[in-house]
Amino acid sequence: MRRRYALLFFFTVFLFSDVFSQKTIRVDAVKANDYGVVYSLPKTSFVFTFKTKKTTYRRGEFYQYARLYLGIENPITENKTVYSLENVTVTNKGIPDKTNSFMVEFRPNTTAPFVYLTEEGLICSINAMPEMKPAEAAEQAPTAKPQPVDARRFFSEETLMAGSTAKQAELIAKQILELRRSRNDILIGEAENMPPDGEAYKVVMDQLNLQEKVLTELFTGTIETETFTADITFVPDDKNIDRKVIARFSTKLGLVDADNLAGAPIYLSLTNKTPKPEMQLSEKELQQLEKKLTEGLVYNIPSKAELKMEYDNQIIKETEVDVVQFGSKEVLAKKMFDSCKKPIQIIFYPELGAIKQIIQ
Numbered sequence: 591m592r593r594r595y596a597l598l599f600f601f602t603v604f605l606f607s608d609v610f611s612q613k614t615i616r617v618d619a620v621k622a623n624d625y626g627v628v629y630s631l632p633k634t635s636f637v638f639t640f641k642t643k644k645t646t647y648r649r650g651e652f653y654q655y656a657r658l659y660l661g662i663e664n665p666i667t668e669n670k671t672v673y674s675l676e677n678v679t680v681t682n683k684g685i686p687d688k689t690n691s692f693m694v695e696f697r698p699n700t701t702a703p704f705v706y707l708t709e710e711g712l713i714c715s716i717n718a719m720p721e722m723k724p725a726e727a728a729e730q731a732p733t734a735k736p737q738p739v740d741a742r743r744f745f746s747e748e749t750l751m752a753g754s755t756a757k758q759a760e761l762i763a764k765q766i767l768e769l770r771r772s773r774n775d776i777l778i779g780e781a782e783n784m785p786p787d788g789e790a791y792k793v794v795m796d797q798l799n800l801q802e803k804v805l806t807e808l809f810t811g812t813i814e815t816e817t818f819t820a821d822i823t824f825v826p827d828d829k830n831i832d833r834k835v836i837a838r839f840s841t842k843l844g845l846v847d848a849d850n851l852a853g854a855p856i857y858l859s860l861t862n863k864t865p866k867p868e869m870q871l872s873e874k875e876l877q878q879l880e881k882k883l884t885e886g887l888v889y890n891i892p893s894k895a896e897l898k899m900e901y902d903n904q905i906i907k908e909t910e911v912d913v914v915q916f917g918s919k920e921v922l923a924k925k926m927f928d929s930c931k932k933p934i935q936i937i938f939y940p941e942l943g944a945i946k947q948i949i950q
Contacts, residue, residue, distance in 0.1 A: 614720050619696045619703040626695040627705040629713040631890050631943035632684030634914045635825040636897075638836070641677040642818055642844050646670075649811040652759040656809035659763035666811025673844040676817065678899060678907050684914070684941035685825070686710045692888045696927050703933060708940055716887075716927075718935035718949065741804045762805055769802045820845050824858065828915040831860040839901060857900040862916040864893050886921040887936075890943035893917040912942055 619625045649666045656662035694716065696703040706714040714720040742750075749761040775781040776794065785791035822837050838846050838853030846853040893916035899907040922945075926934050935949040 613709050614714055615707045615709060617705045617707060619694075619700070619705065621698070624695075625698055625700070625703070626693045627707075628691060628693050628711070629705065629707055630686040630688065630711040631690040631692070631888065631919075632712050632914060632941060633687040633690075633825065634892070634912070634942070635683050635685045635823055636911070637681040637683050638822045638824065638899075639679045639681070640675060640820050640822070640837070640839075640845050641679075642820065643674045643676050644816050644818070644844065645672045645674070646814045647672070647811065648814075650808040652755065652762065652808045653811055655756065655759035655763070659759060660766065660806070660809055662809055665809055666813070671842070673839070673841050675839050675845075675901060675906070680897065680907060680909065680911070682911055682941055683823075684712060684943065686712060687914075690888075690919075694887045694927070695924065700927060701933050703927065712940045713889075713938050713943065714940045715938060716936040717933040718937060720940070721937055721946070739800065739804050741808055744801050744805060759809075762808060766802055766805050769798055769805075773798045773802075826860055826913060826915055830862055831858060833857040833859055833900070854902060856906075859896075859898045859900075860911075860913070861896045861898075862893055862913070863895055863910075865916070866893075866918065886924040887926075888919055888921050889938070889945050890914050891917045891920055892942050892944055912944075914942060 617623075617627045619627050647666050647668070647670050649669055650656070653665040653667055656665035691711075694705060694713075703717055705716050706718075706720045708714060744765075746761065746765065749758055749765070752758045752761060772781065773795065776784065776791070776798075785794050824836055834857065835848045835855040836858045837848050837856045838850055839856055840846055840850075840853035843850075843852055848855075892912040892914045895911050895913045895916055897907070897909050897911045898905060922936075932950070936945060937947040937949075938944065939946050
């Protein structure tokens with residue numbers, strides 16, 4: 591039977607975090623651990639990152655008079671919030687497969703053998719530093735939203751005293767037109783009181799623009815947008831997937847769970863591009879396979895797969911991915927690590943458990 595090893599180590603540990611995307615652990619193969627290092631092979635999980643835009647529409651207090659007084663044809667007439675799916679990205683993330691833990695063993699007289707593992711026990715390299723990856727740039731924190739300006743601070747005394755909404759709307763419309771005339775007079779240099787210098791000019795123009803914008807929004811309404819992301823993790827098995835609902839999306843609620851019928855389905859399809867032929871192994875052949883996986887260095891050979899996501903009758907993501915579960919395992923002979931003069935070096939893809947480079 592295949593041997594399983596508990597992830598218990600007796601060794602000197604070195605943590606590296608500055609240059610790697612995650613911390614790694616150096617494990618020296620020494621007498622205390624019988625010159626063997628236990629590691630896990632990963633299985634594939636996909637992290638889907640959905641980027642959503644939230645658009646909030648708010649009607650203005652005088653939207654009914656927008657066309658009458660300012661000629662605005664399409665003011666916002668109702669308050670509502672609309673969500674839209676902007677983008678989806680997929681990240682292949684290896685997670686430890688606890689059913690596939692192995693030991694790489696070295697001869698006692700091998701020159702200072704060592705193995706680098708992730709904190710989760712996934713193999714990164716043997717007798718070599720793991721490949722350095724630049725740390726992912728942290729997402730910039732969203733800028734603080736400017737505080738809304740109360741339009742009433744710009745109301746004239748006559749507007750504040752007006753006895754009806756219609757009268758207020760008429761007076762504010764006249765004020766907006768006056769602001770536009772004042773700005774135009776300054777621009778063409780015909781204002782009675784021109785700003786004395788460039789700084790004063792900027793202050794005056796900024797104030798005119800602000801007042802016009804805030805007062806006009808009482809007729810047009812306002813539109814506010816913000817974007818945010820949400821992650822969904824999915825772990826496939828070794829079978830093809832045909833239009834599995836992994837999430838749903840609602841224009842009123844945004845991204846929701848797969849079982850929330852308030853949203854339209856987001857489908858995932860995953861198709862193995864190099865399927866393995868089905869083989870019926872005899873008991874003897876199974877024993878030989880089990881024995882093979884206990885001798886030497888076991889590693890993954892992932893298979894290529896086509897990943898496709900669909901939403902609202904459109905393909906929103908289509909790409910080729912590596913899937914460990916669709917692939918197979920192979921073994922490097924134990925004798926490869928017996929050299930006393932120049933130890934073999936092996937670099938892995940930690941997220942796949944596949945060999946990237948062998949240096950002899």
